[in-house]
Amino acid sequence: QKEVEQDPGPLSVPEGAIVSLNCTYSNSAFQYFMWYRQYSRKGPELLMYTYSSGNKEDGRFTAQVDKSSKYISLFIRDSQPSDSATYLCAMMKGNKLVFGAGTILRVKS
């Protein structure tokens, strides 16, 4: 069983839709939870960073962590074609990041 599970998609949505991306994890030792966006052939870019259960909002993005269920989500409101990318969840234990497989998101205009 992988430590971090993420559906690879692809997920296709129309412009303006609300997007929900999710990851589950099995290791209670994870302390920090991140979401990265990666465009094709580029390095990952940090979008959101949380360390406690609950919601964190930044513009059109909301990160949600439920430690009791070992489940994290990223919501994107009013999705745009420029949001089309691969979204990777990542979790940290010690100073090591463990990534999910990444979900390919396609926002169609």
Place this chain on the structure above:
Amino acid sequence: GAVVSQHPSWVICKSGTSVKIECRSLDFQATTMFWYRQFPKQSLMLMATSNEGSKATYEQGVEKDKFLINHASLTLSTLTVTSAHPEDSSFYICSASREGSTDTQYFGPGTRLTVL
């Protein structure tokens, strides 16, 4: 701030040759740098962690004699793929964290290696 660069951005080499990839933190001092490998349509897999001035710590299954890592200064780490083979073809990405802020990693743009 917190910009990380990699050089080269892509490289093609013949089987059996060695390739060096550089990772630089441009506007901060990186006490710790990380090297990841990403195969097509797969996630990033940590290869090794390097701290300035000390030997790198390799993840299980990563050959330290094949993937040589040097972190000689607070702004530069290098990964050398020795005696490269076609199965080493991949996207190599480095990241760096600041002193005292190891919970945040800043990623480079990646280097695409193709071994013929």
